Amino acid sequence: MSPTVRLQEMIRVIRSARTQGEERGVIQKECATIRAQFRQADNGGRSHNLAKLLYVHMLGYPAHFGQMECVRLIASPRYNEKRVGYLGAMMLLDENQDASLLITNSIKNDLSHSSPYVQSLALCTLACMGSSEMCRDLAPEIDRLLRNSSSYIKKKATLCAVHMVRKVPELGELFTPAARSLLAEKNHGVLHGAVILITELCERNTQTLVQFREVVPELVHIMRGLVTSGYSPEHTVAGISDPFLQVATNTDSSKTAGSAVLYETVLTVMDIKSESGLRVLAVNILGRFLLNNDRNIRYISMTSLQKIVITDHNAVQRHRGTIVDCLKDQDASLSLALVSSINIRSMMKELLLFLSTCPPELKSHAASGIFNAAESIALCSAGGDVRDETVPNLIQLITSASQLHCYTVHKLYRALVGDISQ
Amino acid sequence: MQFMLLFSRQGKLRLQKWYVPLSDKERKKISRDLVQTILARKPKMCSFLEWRDLKIVYKRYASLYFCCAVEDQDNELITLEIIHRYVELLDKYFGSVCELDIIFNFEKAYFILDEFLLGGRPRRRPRRMC
Numbered sequence: 001m002s003p004t005v006r007l008q009e010m011i012r013v014i015r016s017a018r019t020q021g022e023e024r025g026v027i028q029k030e031c032a033t034i035r036a037q038f039r040q041a042d043n044g045g046r047s048h049n050l051a052k053l054l055y056v057h058m059l060g061y062p063a064h065f066g067q068m069e070c071v072r073l074i075a076s077p078r079y080n081e082k083r084v085g086y087l088g089a090m091m092l093l094d095e096n097q098d099a100s101l102l103i104t105n106s107i108k109n110d111l112s113h114s115s116p117y118v119q120s121l122a123l124c125t126l127a128c129m130g131s132s133e134m135c136r137d138l139a140p141e142i143d144r145l146l147r148n149s150s151s152y153i154k155k156k157a158t159l160c161a162v163h164m165v166r167k168v169p170e171l172g173e174l175f176t177p178a179a180r181s182l183l184a185e186k187n188h189g190v191l192h193g194a195v196i197l198i199t200e201l202c203e204r205n206t207q208t209l210v211q212f213r214e215v216v217p218e219l220v221h222i223m224r225g226l227v228t229s230g231y232s233p234e235h236t237v238a239g240i241s242d243p244f245l246q247v248a249t250n251t252d253s254s255k256t257a258g259s260a261v262l263y264e265t266v267l268t269v270m271d272i273k274s275e276s277g278l279r280v281l282a283v284n285i286l287g288r289f290l291l292n293n294d295r296n297i298r299y300i301s302m303t304s305l306q307k308i309v310i311t312d313h314n315a316v317q318r319h320r321g322t323i324v325d326c327l328k329d330q331d332a333s334l335s336l337a338l339v340s341s342i343n344i345r346s347m348m349k350e351l352l353l354f355l356s357t358c359p360p361e362l363k364s365h366a367a368s369g370i371f372n373a374a375e376s377i378a379l380c381s382a383g384g385d386v387r388d389e390t391v392p393n394l395i396q397l398i399t400s401a402s403q404l405h406c407y408t409v410h411k412l413y414r415a416l417v418g419d420i421s422q
Numbered sequence: 423m424q425f426m427l428l429f430s431r432q433g434k435l436r437l438q439k440w441y442v443p444l445s446d447k448e449r450k451k452i453s454r455d456l457v458q459t460i461l462a463r464k465p466k467m468c469s470f471l472e473w474r475d476l477k478i479v480y481k482r483y484a485s486l487y488f489c490c491a492v493e494d495q496d497n498e499l500i501t502l503e504i505i506h507r508y509v510e511l512l513d514k515y516f517g518s519v520c521e522l523d524i525i526f527n528f529e530k531a532y533f534i535l536d537e538f539l540l541g542g543r544p545r546r547r548p549r550r551m552c
Binding site: 084162193196263296297 | 440467468469497528536
């Protein structure tokens with residue numbers, strides 16, 4: 001019987017176990033066989049034994065005795081053994097395990113291997129679980145690959161470099177020149193990786209940021225080229241206003257991918273110091289999202305609007321009506337929070353109506369939201385009359401909801417302490 | 423991305439990919455808690471939630487939940503797209519993929535995931551796969 005069938009056979013046997021105890025028994029027996037086979041000399045089924053062990057590990061059973069086998073398999077010349085060895089390394093070894101350092105030399109050799117698939121295995125593993133020492137040792141190799149290899153490898157090497165810079169920020173200086181030259185690549189995958197790398201480098205080091213500022217026109221040019229040629233631009237750029245206008249107006253938002261791109265544009269516009277026209281455009285996009293049928297899109301637009309309302313109050317006001325409509329939605333706790341932040345006086349009536357009709361678990365959220373809003377208005381001049389008209393209504397509603405009693409007493413006490421004249 | 427989990431409706435893990443170093447015990451605890459939280463959500467609720475200090479993006483495809491934990495500044499809609507692309511890749515490789523395919527060929531599911539996501543970041547979809 002070929003070893004792959006044995007792996008699947010084992011999975012079948014484990015799944016057919018009817019109780020937890022039976023499963024444990026089967027697995028213990030298998031692990032004992034696997035352990036014995038690991039100790040033997042090289043046999044044809046090594047990779048499959050490790051694969052079996054990884055399955056058992058995924059079910060939650062201990063598998064630390066497989067760590068050395070991973071190291072051995074990674075060093076093997078056979079591709080399928082290397083592959084399972086690297087998978088095992090990513091699953092069983094992390095930087096806290098001592099055995100992880102042992103694979104550094106194998107990774108180094110594999111990074112210079114003649115087959116790009118072997119190189120990619122090494123890059124992938126390094127990007128997933130490389131520790132700081134491993135990254136420091138192997139950084140020159142990655143730099144070499146960034147400059148001089150096929151685009152398939154360059155793509156992977158840039159992402160690996162991102163991981164390394166996160167682990168060891170000092171390596172940023174090493175990678176900066178290579179990152180700069182990668183922008184000249186035609187391959188979109190490599191460009192994408194290069195932009196991620198440059199973003200990471202700029203986040204770590206303000207000097208690098210200054211250096212890359214002069215690259216911005218080039219980036220804008222690339223982006224413009226992408227927009228006009230009809231590809232959907234998947235990378236974001238800390239650039240200037242014009243390309244965003246193009247992206248924002250030309251992207252079809254009927255599919256989720258388009259919406260994702262629009263949302264990324266909105267996030268970017270908000271992050272950089274855009275002029276007010278662009279910010280209004282961004283808020284309008286978010287307002288359009290609120291009308292979307294997809295619940296997820298409504299959720300993210302509300303979370304974003306919540307953050308934006310602090311700075312761009314007026315722009316968000318325009319969408320007040322839509323937001324209040326969202327209260328009718330089933331998952332309305334978020335829109336309630338948003339409503340409380342914007343001008344609440346005129347909406348008090350609608351809010352009270354909502355409070356009386358909403359499901360019980362939201363009542364406490366709603367009441368607290370309204371209280372918070374009323375309190376914040378009470379701080380400014382004419383807040384007193386707002387409180388006067390709402391208080392009797394609120395009291396009526398609250399007496400009917402017993403779990404709110406404790407909360408309301410608490411709040412009223414605090415309010416009284418603040419304003420004794422009431 | 424910090425990690426990706428695939429689990430069935432009964433809460434059994436079918437795939438777990440971790441991009442941050444955590445001990446086995448911590449991983450088990452996080453998986454268990456997160457799986458319980460997501461399974462308790464009603465079908466009409468949206469695909470994003472805030473859990474501990476992470477943003478979680480999840481989607482159910484037939485009997486499997488695909489769940490990713492992303493950092494605060496990541497775009498949730500793009501993460502949903504990443505999940506969808508991964509499902510498309512699996513579908514293309516296995517030909518109309520189902521949960522059993524992923525159970526019995528879990529190592530291939532991992533290989534495909536590793537070609538597609540490197541260190542938690544997506545690459546452009548590869549044309550050929552080894």
